[in-house]
Amino acid sequence: METLRYVAFSTDPGGGNPAGVVLDASGVDDAKMLATAAEVGYSETAFAVEADDGSLDVRYFSPLAEVPFCGHATIATAVAHAERHGTGRLLLRTPAGPVTVTTDRAADGTLVATLVSVPPRTVPLDEPDLAELLAILGWSTGDLDPALPPRVAFAGAWHPVIATTSRERLAALDYDMPALAALMARRDWTTIDLIRRESPTVFHARNPFPPGGVVEDPATGAAAAALGGYLRELGLVQTPATLTIHQGADMGRPSTITVTVPADPGTGIGVTGAAVRL
Numbered sequence: 001m002e003t004l005r006y007v008a009f010s011t012d013p014g015g016g017n018p019a020g021v022v023l024d025a026s027g028v029d030d031a032k033m034l035a036t037a038a039e040v041g042y043s044e045t046a047f048a049v050e051a052d053d054g055s056l057d058v059r060y061f062s063p064l065a066e067v068p069f070c071g072h073a074t075i076a077t078a079v080a081h082a083e084r085h086g087t088g089r090l091l092l093r094t095p096a097g098p099v100t101v102t103t104d105r106a107a108d109g110t111l112v113a114t115l116v117s118v119p120p121r122t123v124p125l126d127e128p129d130l131a132e133l134l135a136i137l138g139w140s141t142g143d144l145d146p147a148l149p150p151r152v153a154f155a156g157a158w159h160p161v162i163a164t165t166s167r168e169r170l171a172a173l174d175y176d177m178p179a180l181a182a183l184m185a186r187r188d189w190t191t192i193d194l195i196r197r198e199s200p201t202v203f204h205a206r207n208p209f210p211p212g213g214v215v216e217d218p219a220t221g222a223a224a225a226a227l228g229g230y231l232r233e234l235g236l237v238q239t240p241a242t243l244t245i246h247q248g249a250d251m252g253r254p255s256t257i258t259v260t261v262p263a264d265p266g267t268g269i270g271v272t273g274a275a276v277r278l
Helices: 030-040 071-085 127-137 167-171 177-187 221-233
Strands: 004-008 017-022 045-050 056-061 088-094 097-105 111-116 121-124 151-154 158-164 193-199 202-209 214-217 241-247 255-261 270-277
Touching: 004 071, 017 030, 017 071, 030 045, 030 056, 045 071, 056 071, 071 088, 071 097, 071 111, 071 221, 071 270, 121 221, 127 158, 127 177, 151 221, 158 221, 167 193, 167 202, 193 221, 202 221, 221 241, 221 255, 221 270
Parallel strands: 017 045, 056 088, 158 193, 202 241
Antiparallel strands: 004 017, 004 270, 045 056, 088 097, 097 111, 111 270, 121 151, 151 158, 193 202, 202 214, 241 255, 255 270
């Protein structure tokens, strides 16, 4: 089994979010996938098995557990596949549902991939859960942006969306990792999407990820897709829209995620990023 290593949402190996990629995981069982993900040590490793029609069955493992969907590992997998088989459209069958990915080369030769998520949705974030989450983060209700109400958003995995008006508040991330891990396990949340809106279409994000065994994810494509769905569902962005999400800068791994939000509420959210092999 060949395990490749890529960084997604950056053209600089020192930026973005690293992911493991196994393009041929035929015959590999769950225990081996989990052990491989732990050995790789990145927030996720994707394991693909090619079907007869050329589509890929893909599963995602963090060092601690399987997750239903991972955006940056999807981008990395698509770019790794394109390097071997050429660019184009690829269907991935993920535990969260079917995801299409299209790869192409940018003007500078960099491979870029765009995934289209499963249809997104949001649910309310219960007040007791919000209070517990804020206490764990060391945030207060005064830190919140009233224009972007807390919700739990889905586009393949569940992510509470918590917005602040303060870039300084976002930069000062410090939380009780075991306490947050316990809360997220009870609620089946994958990451916490902490955001600050710079302009109508530009956001800064940080994503605590204790279920994956890491304090923070430097680029989270699944959360970016969930955010796009959240903004559309709540009427907080004029659609169709193209959003830019800056993530990872506060932890020294700057990442850029482009999110495409179609007007049709029943459609998936597009997430675009470059990936380079490590």
